[in-house]
Amino acid sequence: MISKNKIKQKGQIYLMLSPNLILFFTLSVYPIIWVIRFMFYQYGGPGTGEPIFIGLDNFRRIFTKDPIFWKSVINTLVYAGGKILLVLPLAFFAAMMLTKKNLKGVGAFRAILFMPTILSSAVMALVFYLLFNAYNGEINKYLMTLNIIDQPINWLSAKNAMKVIVITSVWGGIGNYMIYFIAGLQGISNEVYESADIEGANFTQKLFCITIPMLGPVLKMIMMIAIVTAFQDMSSIMVMTEGGPINSTMVMFLYAYQFFFPISPGSLVSTQFGYGASVSFVSACIVGIITIAFLRFSRKLDEIY
Amino acid sequence: MERFYMEKAFVTILKVLSWLLLISLFVFTLYPVIYTLLGSLKTNAELTLGKSILPEDPQWVNYIKAFKDANFFQYGLNSLIVSSATMAIAVxxxxxxxxxxxxxxFAGKKLMLSTYQAMMFVTIGPVALYPIMNMLSKIGMEKSMLSLILVLTGGQITNVFLVMGFVQRLPRELDEAATIDGCSIFRVYGQIILPLTKPILGVVALFTFRNTWNDYITSLILTMSNRKLTTLTVAVVQLKYSVWAAAEWHIMLAGASLAIIPVLSVYIFTNKQFMSGLMEGAVKG
Amino acid sequence: MKKVLSIILVLLLLTGFTACGQSDKASGNTTPSQSTSSGTSPSDAGENQTNLVIWTRDRADAVFMQPAIDEYNKTNADGIYLDYQMYTDNYEQALDMAYATNSGPDLVAISGYTDIFVKYVHQGQYVCIDDYMTAEQKERYSGLLAEGSNAIDGKFYYLPMCGSTGRLFYNVDIFERCGISEPPKTISEMTAAAKKITDTLKGEGIYGFAMNLKSPASALGRSLDFMVQRSGGPKQGFDFSTGTYDFEFYAPFIEEFREIFTTDIAFPGCESLDIDPLRTQFADGKIGMYISWSHADPGVYANQFPTDENWNIAQLPILDGAQEASQSIQPYKGFMITKRCEAPELAWKACVDLFYSDDFVKGYHEAGLGCTIVDDLKSKVEVPEILIGKEEGLLGDKDKFWPATPHELNDQAVIVEGNDQYQTFMELIFGKGDIDKSLQDLTNRYNSAYQKGIDSNIGNKIQIPNFDPANPQG
Known part of the structure; x- marks a missing residue:
């Protein structure tokens, strides 16, 4: 009887997994296998002739002849680091403030913070261009009226563009992570806080002894998502600076992308599926190493708590 | 006694500071949104010349133009169907x-988890559409809305992990008891797990709806050979550009402002789900 | 909770039904006739109607195109219905995907700087129109044949209605206020004029020179490339007489631009400037001069960004002391028949009767949308209203068809490792690196890429021993 039940249960388990598994394999895994084949070829994509086998030549090019890629790796680290360090604390803070049950109009406040994530990145990037441009941007105007600066700052120059990109992505990201945090905080029951209150715990104690440990797996998950998406972000960069000026905002996956599709209608970079696949592969390895390092680190944290 | 006052003062300062920070967060977030809404009422030249944040003479005609050029109703309906269906399937x-x-x-769980985890790092962006389109055209489904919905649903890696993390935190006793009672897994899922995971499912629903609604490339490519399926975002973005002559940014802003409404409605609906957890707790307390 | 579940279920069912309905309809469409598959066919589609789907990237000329097409759809006797679809952004991407999956339109509009011709013609995506052309037509259009841009091996794939090239746009009033009597003829005059304007009028927010360097290829491809050609230099770095790449010629040009962009002469923020914001600033009288396509910008100031500024068009400045040679015409606005088209004869007929007809080309030209390049039409068309007094905006006798470079013939034959020429120029212009060294390195990288392409049989060696840049067609 039991074994029959067991078999039935196993069947149910696989049945429940199957819809997601089918989608996962056909839409996530298969395309990647399709592309990975090209890593050892010189191939310009459909419509450019047959792939030519060149062995490891693409990797030779990446490691010896491609300073832009390595620049893009550094840029990605700067971008992702900046974004994560700003967006996660701010979003967590917003979530903490906006889960207070006695706060009136909390829904409206959340909606406001969520607004930026609705606007499409194409539009968002355009608006930020209008705000930050050097000649008549709103930001320069305000800074000059407030006498903070006396000369307009060239925000989108090679020196400053990355800062603007990070600001844009933080603006667009707070809402998202706030929602993740709110969902996570909902799982902590009020009773825990109440008993802590009775024991006279202060805010910081509650934060570090209850909230953060109890968020546990969700917090870890959110940080993972933050890391992986920050490393893969490219759509707003693509519209705002196209990776420029002088590759100062070129990130790894945008760099890989341009070998598959032109970034802008005026771009004349040849499509190179083979090389692009290799660049994507190396980039994915870099993200992988960083995420594994993070997981190791967070496991250590688990042991402390 | 003195220590008590110090602590009290400290708490007050902390409170004031955190409210200040929250308010500046609101300003930071709202300003570009307001700029977009106001910008959608400007002429193209006014917008790019940036003389004032307020429109000189509100150009409501931009909205009419966005409505007409983007074929708002027909494409909006497409978007609504596609986004809702994708949301449902994703959840x-x-x-x-x-x-x-x-x-x-179960057998293969470790393998499955590590494959999912590994796939989180790998992205090839829209390139994945080549093999997917090829596959779809081989089975004759490249023109159906169902394909668009399924492709937009995708592998759901992040969402699977989010739900998994959330369920792991739920007390095991809740569903274990039911399993021992002989309930089938389906019933445990439907009657116990689903209601308990509402907050996170609300997030999944909201984000999926939002992402689908705003998706450009995938929707563009998959509706290419059947333009009846064109979604609103595709239509709006197409308002933007003309390569050899000026872009009509003001119309695009108008289109984008219009497109906010449906997502905001879904937000308000799903927001109840995140809130619900809190309410239940409050009642119990 | 039950409510939520039931809503989800209902939605699922609903969409399931509509989705199935849609897919049924769609797949019903595919089986009998491929050509009617896509697009919004009119509901009263008759038995003998042939739907031809046209894809285009241009929205700017839609005001002209759409009525003409509507009229043609109503009046033509062949039962042809042209379904004109604008793809604008991501046009190349959509085409790419369509070809890769064997779908897409019947006719593809080509306009401007793009590789959609060369990239797919070798793959057989387009139908050669030589077989459809009459002897008379072949004779008439022989002057338009441009290998690598509308023809392969001497065979036509489309007829370009118009041509365009780079021109200098300048603000007459600003020039006068600064005591500059005429537009610069040489690059050092250009720098001097720009400097004078910025020095004099910077206080009012007016600058001498601007460039849309957000996309270096787009900006320098419409300016620097043509300036070099006019000065007797190579085309996009390729020297036809030796059959090799050589970027040495660019050095003095880069020097001048470097001076403009590193000594605060240029409009602020050029490194992230797109062409449209640039145009609005020019229309607002904040820019002394800039360089753009001859056919595009006049229309922009007439329609999209109306301006009261007194502006004019001039030829591009050349290298000091150089003999004026010629600059290449970029053919554009043609229609290619794809291999998917089931009625290529009818498609060709529609092209001839509508798009390539003298009336249409004349109307297009006179609307100021483009400059015709058909020899016997040139004398018959009138100067477009928006170019009266600005005749340099029309194509002249120093604008000629140039042969295609190896890269233009097949971009896969010259895969350059590292920065391409435009990215390299951009770095140099903004003061990064030694000009001579970088250009030498660029030359080496291009030549080794070119040689690699030849060695792997993707590209061919191209050499025209007695090539004369003043008379590039020989």
């Missing part, structure tokens, strides 16, 4: 998988 598939992964042991 269903990710919650099923997330729950099973969090609660049951």
């Amino acid at each position: 269903l598939t990710s919650s099923l998988s997330g729950y099973v992964l969090a609660r049951y042991k």
Whole structure:
């Protein structure tokens, strides 16, 4: 009887997994296998002739002849680091403030913070261009009226563009992570806080002894998502600076992308599926190493708590 | 006694500071949104010349133009159907998988988890559409709305992990008891897990709806050979550009402002789900 | 909770039904006739109607195109219905995907700087129109044949209605206020004029020179490339007489631009400037001069960004002391028949009767949308209203068809490792690196890429021993 039940249960388990598994394999895994084949070829994509086998030549090019890629790796680290360090604390803070049950109009406040994530990145990037441009941007105007600066700052120059990109992505990201945090905080029951209150715990104690440990797996998950998406972000960069000026905002996956599709209608970079696949592969390895390092680190944290 | 006052003062300062920070966050977030809404009422030249944030003479005609040029009703309906269906499928598939992964042991679980985790790092962006389109055209489905919905649903890796993390935190006793009572996994899932995971499923639903609604490339490519299926975002973005002559940014801003409404409605609906957890707690307390 | 579940279920069912309905309809469409598959066919589609789907990237000329097409759809006797679809952004991407999956339109509009011709013609995506052309037509259009841009191996794939090239746009009033009597003829005059304007009028927010360097290829491809050609230099770095790449010629040009962009002469923020914001600033009288396509910008100031500024068009400045040679015409606005088209004869007929007809080309030209390049039409068309007094905006006798470079013939034959020429120029212009060294390195990288392409049989060696840049067609 039991074994029959067991078999039935196993069947149910696989049945429940199957819809997601089918989608996962056909839409996530298969395309990647399709592309990975090209890593050892010189191939310009459909419509450019047959792939030519060149062995490891693409990797030779990446490691010896491609300073832009390595620049893009550094840029990605700067971008992702900046974004994560700003967006996660701010979003967590917003979530903490906006889960207070006695706060009136909390829904409206959340909606406001969520607004930026609705606007499409194409539009968002355009608006930020209008705000930050050097000649008549709103930001320069305000800074000059407030006498903070006396000369307009060239925000989108090679020196400053990355800062603007990070600001844009933080603006667009707070809402998202706030929602993740709110969902996570909902799982902590009020009773825990109440008993802590009775024991006279202060805010910081509650934060570090209850909230953060109890968020546990969700917090870890959110940080993972933050890391992986920050490393893969490219759509707003693509519209705002196209990776420029002088590759100062070129990130790894945008760099890989341009070998598959032109970034802008005026771009004349040849499509190179083979090389692009290799660049994507190396980039994915870099993200992988960083995420594994993070997981190791967070496991250590688990042991402390 | 003195220590008590110091602590009190400290708490007050902390409170004031955090409110200040929250208010500046609101300003920071709202300003570009307001700029967009106001910009949608400007002429193209006014917008790019940036003389004032307020429109000189509100150009409501931009909205009429966006409505007409983007074929708002027809494409809006497409978007609504596609986004809702994608949302429903995403919630269903990710919650099923997330729950099973969090609660049951089965052959191949380790492999599955590590494959999912590995796939999180890998992105090839829209390039994936080549093989997918090829596959779809081989089975003659490249023109159907169902394909668009399924492709937009995708592998759901992040969502599966989110649900899994959430279920793992739920007290095991809740569903274990039911399993021992002889309920089938489906019933445990439907009657116990689903209601308990509402907050996270609300997030999944909201984000999926939002992402689908705003998706450009995938929708563009998959509706290419059947323009009846064109979604609103595709239509709006197409307002933007003309390569050899000026872009009509003001119309695009108008289109984008219009497109906010449906997502905001879904937000308000799903917001109840995040809130619900809190309410229940409050009642119990 | 039950409510939520039931809503989800209902939605699922609903969409399931509509989705199935849609897919049924769609697949029903595919089976009998491929050509009617896509697009919004009119509901009263008759038995003998042939639907031809046209894809285009241009929205700017839609005001002209759409009525003409509507009229043609109503009046033509062949039962042809042209379904004109604008793809604008991501046009190349959509085409790419369509070809890769064997779908897409019947006719593809080509306009401007793009590789959609060369990239797919070798793959057989387009139908050669030589077989459809009459002897008379072949004779008439022989002057338009441009290998690598509308023809392969001497065979036509489309007829370009118009041509365009780079021109200098300048603000007459600003020039006068600064005591500059005429537009610069040489690059050092250009720098001097720009400097004078910025020095004099910077206080009012007016600058001498601007460039849309957000996309270096787009900006320098419409300016620097043509300036070099006019000065007797190579085309996009390729020297036809030796059959090799050589970027040495660019050095003095880069020097001048470097001076403009590193000594605060240029409009602020050029490194992230797109062409449209640039145009609005020019229309607002904040820019002394800039360089753009001859056919595009006049229309922009007439329609999209109306301006009261007194502006004019001039030829591009050349290298000091150089003999004026010629600059290449970029053919554009043609229609290619794809291999998917089931009625290529009818498609060709529609092209001839509508797009390539003298009336249409004349109307297009006179609307100021483009400059015709058909020899016997040139004398018959009138100067477009928006170019009266600005005749340099029309194509002249120093604008000629140039042969295609190896890269233009097949971009896969010259895969350059590292920065391409435009990215390299951009770095140099903004003061990064030694000009001579970088250009030498660029030359080496291009030549080794070119040689690699020849060695792997993707590209061919191209050499025209007695090539004369003043008379590039020989």
